[in-house]
Amino acid sequence: MLKEIDTFAKEFLEFSKDKPIRIISHHDTDGITSAAILAKTFSRLDKKFSIRIVKGLEESIINKELARQPHEVILFSDLASSNLDHFKNLDHPVFILDHHEIDSTKVNNKTKIINAHLTSSPEDNCATGAGLCYLFAKAISQENQDLASLAIIGLIGDRHETNLSKIGQQLVNDAQDLQIKKGIAIYPATRPLRRALEWSTSPYIPGVTGNGPGAMELLRETGIPYDRSLLELSENEMSKLITAVMIRRAQDNKPEDILGNLYILKFFNTKEDVREISVLINACSRLGYSDIAISYCLENEKAKTQALDIYTKYKQELVSGLRVAEKMDKIKGKGFVILNAKNQIKDAIVGTICSMLSSSPTYDQGTILIGMAYNEDKIKVSARIVGHEGRNLKEVLEKTVITFKGANPETTAEVGGHHFAAGCLIEKDKESSFIEVLKKELEIEIVKV
Numbered sequence: 001m002l003k004e005i006d007t008f009a010k011e012f013l014e015f016s017k018d019k020p021i022r023i024i025s026h027h028d029t030d031g032i033t034s035a036a037i038l039a040k041t042f043s044r045l046d047k048k049f050s051i052r053i054v055k056g057l058e059e060s061i062i063n064k065e066l067a068r069q070p071h072e073v074i075l076f077s078d079l080a081s082s083n084l085d086h087f088k089n090l091d092h093p094v095f096i097l098d099h100h101e102i103d104s105t106k107v108n109n110k111t112k113i114i115n116a117h118l119t120s121s122p123e124d125n126c127a128t129g130a131g132l133c134y135l136f137a138k139a140i141s142q143e144n145q146d147l148a149s150l151a152i153i154g155l156i157g158d159r160h161e162t163n164l165s166k167i168g169q170q171l172v173n174d175a176q177d178l179q180i181k182k183g184i185a186i187y188p189a190t191r192p193l194r195r196a197l198e199w200s201t202s203p204y205i206p207g208v209t210g211n212g213p214g215a216m217e218l219l220r221e222t223g224i225p226y227d228r229s230l231l232e233l234s235e236n237e238m239s240k241l242i243t244a245v246m247i248r249r250a251q252d253n254k255p256e257d258i259l260g261n262l263y264i265l266k267f268f269n270t271k272e273d274v275r276e277i278s279v280l281i282n283a284c285s286r287l288g289y290s291d292i293a294i295s296y297c298l299e300n301e302k303a304k305t306q307a308l309d310i311y312t313k314y315k316q317e318l319v320s321g322l323r324v325a326e327k328m329d330k331i332k333g334k335g336f337v338i339l340n341a342k343n344q345i346k347d348a349i350v351g352t353i354c355s356m357l358s359s360s361p362t363y364d365q366g367t368i369l370i371g372m373a374y375n376e377d378k379i380k381v382s383a384r385i386v387g388h389e390g391r392n393l394k395e396v397l398e399k400t401v402i403t404f405k406g407a408n409p410e411t412t413a414e415v416g417g418h419h420f421a422a423g424c425l426i427e428k429d430k431e432s433s434f435i436e437v438l439k440k441e442l443e444i445e446i447v448k449v
């Protein structure tokens with residue numbers, strides 16, 4: 001794949017010789033770090049560029065962006081593999097660095113694309129968007145090797161660290177000042193444990209998450225000083241901590257859910273936990289501040305202050321949202337739970353709250369969690385599943401929406417997502433009608449099983 005990236009980079013530079021570049025990237029951590037790597041690379045070349053961050057590539061967005069041709073060269077990162085049909089009749093090619101699923105029969109000669117799925121060994125070449133952008137940057141100049149740290153943040157953001165591919169390993173080798181330590185997947189590893197434990201939402205620790213005194217109590221048991229960080233723990237202390245956490249998660253005692261390597265990078269000249277950087281970038285971007293997220297990646301001091309501010313508020317909202325969700329009356333059925341938070345939880349975080357609950361031991365494996373929260377005149381619906389097995393949530397919601405549309409033909413509901421996480425938006429005035437249809441769908445599925 002490296003050879004192909006080399007050719008790709010040469011073609012790209014040739015095409016953009018006397019034209020500004022338009023970068024279009026995804027809004028998650030991997031997409032943001034991708035955009036930051038590209039931005040740094042082009043500014044080092046003194047090239048003009050602009051960036052647009054999107055949640056997804058809807059047709060209207062694609063058409064608007066393509067209208068920039070031929071005056072600008074378009075480069076997609078961390079998206080566009082599923083949109084190839086839109087490019088087949090263009091006069092000028094578009095460039096894509098992406099790792100998402102692709103239908104190779106749709107590749108056309110107007111698309112210059114790097115995607116591991118198109119190579120002869122997809123497993124070895126498995127890389128995130130930021131990983132590909134980094135290899136592209138390095139193909140342009142060795143000087144860009146310092147951008148490997150950003151690629152590592154993207155890697156953690158997309159959770160590719162548990163099973164490193166050959167390319168993933170190369171990023172790890174390239175990254176300067178990267179430290180990897182065996183331990184527990186709690187972050188940040190660089191700050192006092194009493195805080196890290198209290199804020200630990202994934203894994204969720206009963207009696208400790210969102211509970212300051214509970215966190216202190218756990219540390220007291222282990223004899224670990226409250227202000228010690230994970231990074232500073234001895235092997236013995238680490239195993240005591242792991243045991244104490246496992247005991248509290250007794251109902252869901254799967255070590256693989258809590259064990260993991262700690263990734264520490266030098267960022268803004270301080271040792272930081274990569275998981276925390278990744279969550280911070282994701283929070284800023286999802287809350288609508290993708291510009292701040294990118295500047296933060298480029299180690300801009302002002303952006304750091306703003307980003308930390310946003311992140312602190314985000315964490316507070318998550319912890320208080322989690323408490324609301326735990327106390328709230330829920331609609332419970334066999335194998336499912338519906339949390340209708342109305343306006344008690346913000347729509348931007350209701351999906352995350354469901355993910356957090358799905359990693360808590362409160363619910364049985366395979367339980368479907370549906371969160372609902374108001375979004376102006378709409379309701380955001382998010383579905384998550386406990387564990388890694390169970391029904392396809394996208395299909396469950398799709399079937400629900402089909403029935404719902406039958407009774408409410410004017411609805412604009414559309415389902416997005418995949419097997420383990422899916423969502424949709426429905427009209428607020430159809431709340432009870434939707435819940436009824438949803439309940440039936442969830443119960444029907446049970447009967448079928």
Ligand SMILES: [Mn+2]
Nearest residue numbers: 030078129158
């Ligand atoms: Mn990605």
